[in-house]
Amino acid sequence: MIHITQLNKVFRTELIETQALHNINLSVAEGEFVALTGPSGSGKSTLLNILGTLESYDSGDYQLDGQSVTGMTDSALSALRNEKIGFIFQSFNLIKDFSIYDNIELPLRYRGFSAAERKQRVEQALERVGLAGRRSYLPGQLSGGQQQRVAIARALAGSPRILLADEPTGNLDSLMARQVMELLEQLNREGCTILMVTHDPEQARRAGRHVQIVDGMLSDATVYQPLVAQAVNQ
Amino acid sequence: MRNFSYYLRLSLHNIKRAPLPYALTLVILSIGLGVFFSNATLYYWMNRDPLPEQSHTLFFPRINAVEQACDSCLTPLRVLSYKDVQKLSNSAIPSAQAGMFQSGGYARLPNTQNGPTPVSIRVTQRDFFELFNAPFLHGQTWADNDARMELILHYNAALKFFGRTDVLGQQLLLDGELYTIVGVLDNWQMLPKLYDVNNGLAITPVEEIYLPWETAYNLGIKSNSTTQSRDSRNYNENFAVNGREGEFYQAQFWVKLDTPAQQDAYRQFMDNLVASEKEAGRHPRPNGNLLHNMLDIAEAFNERNRQLDAFAVVSVLFLLVCLFNASHLSLNRYMASQFEFSLRRALGASRLQLQGQLLTDVLVNGVLAFVLALLFAVLMLLLINQLLPATSALNNWQPGLILLMFGVALLASYLVTLYPAWRASYSPLNQQLKA
Ligand SMILES: Nc1ncnc2c1ncn2[C@@H]1O[C@H](COP(=O)(O)OP(=O)(O)OP(=O)(O)O)[C@@H](O)[C@H]1O
């Protein structure tokens, strides 16, 4: 599903160069639930953004669903994001003055679906996250957990090949975090491939696979267990 | 444009989000455009070619025929004498030619109690209507250039005096003389009225009544604008003789020269005329022959309206300032919605699709600004008409002009939206979406 080899990313500002990612190799198979952990500033978000094609990389290769992303045009990348990737953000990123329905429908608008298909997909996604009754609410009228479920519904509505989630529970209290986690786990059981950044060791343990990133380098978390603990404790 | 209705909804939604800043942007843009439109309107009417089909064939000849010797007087007078017109008329080269001048009088219907009404008069000859493409609704022009008590009425005058246009054979009293109406013009106008430019760049309507040239000289009717007398005769007495023979300058003369060959031939004719006049001792001044084309006539008489030129420059500068300000406000607006741009990009909208959205914004803004700007333009025109009363004939809009203004409004809206939108849609994606 995901196949990255020797991936490097450097951020250059006027003062410093940050090697955010260093020779990353990672493969994720269809149906996996991968948790990505690491200390703050270690490059988790950068990696996830590159996987979501929101960010470019300097060298290496990234293949998504058998297709190399390197050198794709803007419109090809947009289509890729729209059709194959579902992105879930820590801060939900819902449009405040759009109804829940309109928020979920937004990515479908850029895909050329008919009105009927859009409606069916939005209804299905709402059903899936258990918010069918709230379709005309505004995001502000929902709890944080519900808002994140709306964001998940938005990511799901386009039937993506993979869900990328950057600390999806980072802004939620533990009860709501558990609800969101349960939803993600259920989606994974139904066959959805998920890659999730988290700081919560409990969540990392529950994921099918746990990958750790330190100073822009990947390591198998099971080998460097102490580092995980250290990262988590921060 | 499959998504057009969605884009349109988003544009309107965006306006509703921050109506006040939006209104401010729109008003600034519209004021700039309105001022520009009003000046463009005047400028258009002042500088347009009123007779595109034949203006290039219409010429105004001038000869330096004043009878007092003056070796340094190289430029002919602005107006011609009866004798000038007579001499110049002695050529078969033009396909049409007419002497003319503007006058005024009081007219009323015979056998009624109605008081006389002031009317504008053009004293002229039979070819006038052919020269300037004045169309007849009823009747036709005079049979020849002889004196006759026959009038041709403009459409408006026919309505004014008779309430209808079909008035051939009816009679009208003009300054105590009884005339028969032999022709009625259609509702014709010529803006700018270039045949009368030596009385100022005429921005008045065409005359209401057309009177034969010889009749006017018989009756002592004189021009009510530029006149010059260069001798000591009394032109208030026996005008029928003095006005024709004396040095009394009041007329314009227009000839139609269809081909460059005819134009060259006519210049030659003028030179020959002056040469033979000199031989006869009647042309003491240097040869100062001029043949102005109608399109150069305003320059030739130095009657371009410099005030309007200056207004035009100022209004363009003002528009630029408004564009700059509106663009700045618009930048703030788009910066505020940068998050949403990035989000839409992250969720799979291509740049092209976002540009579709932006172009829809441009269209919406353009239409709103256009409507508002027309409103401001009307107000501005009223103000300008107050300050420069002569411009009041020029404040109507033709479809072509409206279309042009709409184009300018769209372009302005595009310029105001372009840079901010470009800034907003090309910002790095991930930064806006972070926690
Ligand atoms: N746009 C950018 N410009 C410059 N440096 C950046 C940029 N984005 C990230 N970095 C740097 O790259 C490194 C990795 O950042 P990243 O956001 O991936 O960390 P992270 O693991 O997600 O951290 P956290 O757990 O705090 O979210 C950091 O040193 C960060 O300062």
Ligand SMILES: [Mg+2]
């Ligand atoms: Mg991060």
